[in-house]
Amino acid sequence: MKLDKSFYLRDDVVLIANDLLGKYLFTNIGGVITGGIITETEAYAGITDKASHAYNNKKTQRTEIMFHEGGIAYVYLCYGMYSLFNVVTNVDGIPHAVLIRGIKPVEGLEEIKNRVKQNDFDKYRLNGPGKLTKALGIHYSYTGTDLNGATIWLEDRNYYVDKNNIIITKRVGVAYAKEDALLPYRFILDIK
DNA sequence: CGGCCGATCCACT
DNA sequence: GTGGATCGGCCGA
Numbered sequence: 001m002k003l004d005k006s007f008y009l010r011d012d013v014v015l016i017a018n019d020l021l022g023k024y025l026f027t028n029i030g031g032v033i034t035g036g037i038i039t040e041t042e043a044y045a046g047i048t049d050k051a052s053h054a055y056n057n058k059k060t061q062r063t064e065i066m067f068h069e070g071g072i073a074y075v076y077l078c079y080g081m082y083s084l085f086n087v088v089t090n091v092d093g094i095p096h097a098v099l100i101r102g103i104k105p106v107e108g109l110e111e112i113k114n115r116v117k118q119n120d121f122d123k124y125r126l127n128g129p130g131k132l133t134k135a136l137g138i139h140y141s142y143t144g145t146d147l148n149g150a151t152i153w154l155e156d157r158n159y160y161v162d163k164n165n166i167i168i169t170k171r172v173g174v175a176y177a178k179e180d181a182l183l184p185y186r187f188i189l190d191i192k
Numbered sequence: 193c194g195g196c197c198g199a200t201c202c203a204c205t
Numbered sequence: 206g207t208g209g210a211t212c213g214g215c216c217g218a
Contacts, residue, residue, distance in 0.1 A: 042199070051199070062214065079200050080212035086199085099199060118202095130200050140213090173199055 003154045008070030008089050008147070013096035014185055016089050017043035018168075020098060020154075021189040022161035024106070027152050029137035032111050036136075037159060040102030040127060042171045043185040044086070046095045051177035054095035065144050066095035073152055075133070075143040082130030083140040087147065087154070101172075102127035104191065105135070112136070124192055165190045 003023065010016055018041075026035030044052040046066075053063045053076075065074045066088055074086040074097050086097040103126050105112050112135045113121050126132050133139075138152065145152050167188040174181045 044199075053199080058215095060215070076199090077213055079198055079210080081210075082200050084199060101199090128201070171199070176198085 001156060002148055003156055005071050005148065008087065009091055010070075011090055011094070011096075013045050013089050013098060014043045016087075016096075017041040017098045017185065018166070018187050020087065020100070021166060021187055022159040024155040024157050024159070025100060025103060025136070025152075026107065026155065027136040027138060028150055032108060032137075034105070034108030034112050034115075034136050036103035036105040036107065036126060036132075037189075037191075038100060038102070038154075039104050039125075039189045039191065040100075041187050042099040042101060043187075044097045044099060045185070046090075049177070049183075050180040051171060051174040051183075052095070052097070054097075059095075062143075063095065066097050067093060068144075070096070071147050073138075073142055073145040073147060075138060075140045075145075077140045078130065083133040083138055083142075084129045085133050085136075085138050099129055100132065101129045101186075102188070103132050103136075161189060 020038050020041045023038050047057045054066050069092040070089040072088045074088050078084050086099050090096040116135050168184045169186045171186045
């Protein structure tokens with residue numbers, strides 16, 4: 001079943017990032033459904049988090065989406081060529097988000113393989129936030145999409161997550177955030 | 193308006 | 206381990 005709105009409205013974005021491991025992310029782009037089990041996430045804790053685009057209450061046309069009520073997508077272009085997909089959380093006015101960094105593909109494998117166009121395609125692993133959006137067809141123009149809709153959605157299919165398989169570490173690529181770059185906000189589900 | 197820079201990825205050493 | 210690709214967003218003038 002799809003994740004309930006209340007899942008996204010909770011105020012602990014770090015807890016939500018952990019809870020998202022083992023949940024399923026799906027897209028329906030042009031009638032083709034692709035998706036997988038979420039295996040890697042990072043929490044971005046809003047206005048006090050130096051790594052967040054919303055740090056210091058920065059509200060621009062791009063980051064404004066994060067200030068909305070949880071349960072929608074925040075997708076933006078990074079390094080001029082990669083769309084990065086985030087789940088917006090918390091209530092209206094608090095710009096929390098969770099970056100989805102990796103999945104284990106389970107649905108639409110052929111389509112995913114065609115989209116990523118890499119020879120060493122690993123059907124057990126699709127790690128990297130830029131790669132997974134390409135695989136699932138999520139373009140940055142999808143920012144603001146309701147995650148309870150028919151285009152992008154998340155489901156709980158009772159996948160059992162063994163806490164012993166969760167690795168918690170610091171976030172990647174945010175050295176500019178200084179001491180906040182060391183926060184244990186990255187969650188990895190270590191499955192085959 | 194111009195210039196700088198990035199929540200990345202891949203090829204190459 | 207390192208450097209280049211590549212372009213929208215952001216900020217300062």
